[in-house]
Amino acid sequence: MSVLIFVETTEGKAKPSSLEAVGYGAKVAEMLGTSATALVLGDAQELEKLGNYGANKVLHVADSRLNTGIIQAYSNAIAQAMEKENASVLVLAKSSLADAVAARVAGRLKAGLASNVVDLPNLSNGFVVKRSIYTGKAFANTAITSEKKILAIKKNIYSVTPTSNTASVEAFTPTLNDSDFAAKITNTEKATGTISLPEANIVVSGGRGLKGPENWGIVEELAKVLGAATGCSKPVSDLHWRPHHEHVGQTGVKVSPNLYIAIGISGAIQHLAGVNSSKCIVVINSDPEAPFFQAADYGIVGDAFQVVPKIIEAAKKM
Amino acid sequence: MKILVCITHVPDTTTKIKFTPDGSKLDTTGVQFVIGPYEDYALSRAVELKEQFGATVTVLNVGTAETEPSIRKALALGCDNAIRIDAEPTDAFFVAEQIAHICKQNNYDLILMGRESIDFNGGQVHGIVGELLGIPSFSPVMKLDIEGNIAKMAREIEGGKEYLQAPLPLVLGCQEPIAEWKIPNMRGIMSAKSKPLQVIAPVNPQELTKSLSFELPPPKGACKMIPADEAEKLIELLKTEAKVL
Structure with missing residues (x-):
């Protein structure tokens, strides 16, 4: 058993919200008495530093086709990493890409997905998470009853103090098919030189x-x-x-x-x-x-x- | 072309949310239920594509009989027929299984829904349906054009847009500004009454999540007012009192 954390990158570097997710995922792993593995897709640097945030191990899929966020290919790779690590919990930081990918992984693994999670799970009676609903107007305490569980966490809900620990980095090659790349990203328009709105403090x-x-x-x-x-x-x-x-x-x-x-x-x-x-x-x-x-x-x-x-x-x- | 649009029946965006005293469910007293705003966009785009290509548009809702006014509104907007799966939509996987079941019998070219429902904000039904059918899914899609068998789309990403294309069939979670919002006209409202609405029992009633209780955020403390001519004091307060700078 383990906890897998999907780490989203921009230009090869982990997004700040993903570092928060690593810290959160490591805490969940500790609560479950297991280890935390971070998964990074595409070319990336300084992966051992994810250990600073609590990851015990980093799985790296160094496939340059994954440098852009192809939803089907990402979902397939994450589902295979879940299997390889025998992971019972997947943690992701909410984003345009992570939300779309998490949904497909949920469908593929028949995993209960709780989105907009705002706190650590309560394990005293099953696996219960507090999540924001009605677009922030209320909260639900939701039990995830499936064997595999997915938590998409909201930003700024868990504070992690980096340590000097480093993680071991292991190469991973999932089987990806041509059909996973059937969708083509033809162009990306992105404001440059400004701070990303969902990531901003x-x-x-x-x-x-x-x-x-x-x-x-x-x-x-x-x-x-x-x-x-x-x-x-x-x-x-x-x-x-x-x-x-x-x-x-x-x-x-x-x-x-x-x-x-x-x-x-x-x-x-x-x-x-x-x-x-x-x-x-x-x-x-x-x-x-x-x-x-x-x-x-x-x-x-x-x-x-x-x-x-x-x-x-x-x-x-x- | 055959298009399926899946809609939710949710409290209007202006609703002040409150729960029953035991926190077990929404207090629906005085709450107005509407089609989710993201699905309004999906419906409008489906009707535009129908006008362009002569498509058949089916609207689907997983819900109890109380949702029928929303389904009739979708028919008034220009959908041709409707399906209601007679069940409470309490779990995303359950809802997705119902939609996938209908899709397997009908071979839709496009399955449109909102990026997320505005009650539980899960944003996962489109992805699960995509997996269950083994076809691509995209969300949040803000632009959609069809050229032959190819959908050309724009997906909103942090700080911009991603343009992509993929062959049909597809499942899409939609958002503004994919289409202009439409309001039903009198002819639409009259014809909606006689359009077919099929009520079907759910299949495979398995849930992966269960919401046990609901709560509201703690009440906000009073707002500390700073006189306009001392506006510069804000920075000091944010630094030393609120400790956010």
Whole structure:
């Protein structure tokens, strides 16, 4: 028996959310009295360092066809790694790719999958996980009754302190068929040089209160000073002021950063659904009646164009 | 072309969620149930493809009789016929098995659904159906065009889009802006009443997960207000009090 953790990489490096998943998976392995194996697909570096986060072993599939996230091939490789390691639990950090892959692995292995998991499992009576439901508005305590289990964890739910431990790295060659590569990725458009919104520890978002896309400079500058990602409300993305991948909310990206700063966003219930897992929420709005203040930890009623520059200046001195 | 669209019947996005006092189930008092917003996009794209290629569009829901208003709405939007699997959709694997069972009898070219239901947010039924049928699945798909036997798609990824193509048949989890939202017109609403709705008993009632209890997040403390002319103090508070900087 073991716990397998799927580690997603960008440009050959583990994503921060995947390092959190390794730490979480290692803890689950400890609770089950077994070992934790990390699985990395495609060309990657510094794999032994996954031991810093608790992995005992790293399985590496050094197949350059897996440098891009082909859903079928990834699912097949992960399912074979589960079998090889005799893994009873698979842990992944939620992402566009991991979600799609986890679902297929669940189908292939007939494994119960709990998504948006927010805490360690409770093993006192079966295998029960707490997961976020109704887009962050509530939680369910869900028992996974199948022999094999899959946990897709939300970001920022488990804190792991890196150690100096290293993991042994073992090459692994799963059997992949041509049919696994039947889907062709023809092009990828990705914002470069900016911090990924779902991965960010701090998010600065703007809403219609900013009056137009030409006014986004203060959002971007505050984000830059704080090392934050930028987001926006749905109306802003619908008006094409900002790209759809920045839309935070019920039908957009769900974030759970340490700090979420909302500028000129009134806080419709659909927007709150995308941010209510944030540890600390700051709301800046000219309307004292904006519903967002009820969900905020800190609030400033005022004109964003006067308030935000003051905050930027203070942050620069930090 | 034959298209299947699978829909959920879920509380409207504006719903204030509450549970029964023992935390065992949703308190549905005053809750308005709707077609999930992601499936609204899937339905709209299916109807657009029907207009383009003359496809037959079937709508499917796994649910009890209470979901029929949502199914009728899908028929009013332009679906040709409907199937309801008469069961509570409590587990993703169970729901996927029902869908796969229907698919095996019908050879659909496209099986569309939302990227996730907005009640349990599992986002897994499309992938499980893909595996059970042995065909590719993609999610979240925000653009879909059909050229001959090939689907050309865009999938949303962190910070951008991935363009891909794959031969039919496919299972897709859809999201905006794959199509314009449609609102049923009067002719659609009238014709929906006479379109066939088949009710079928579930197969293989096996569940892999079971939700034991539900709870709400702890109430949020009061919001600390900072005067606008002292806005710079925010940074100090975030650093020393909230400890998030």
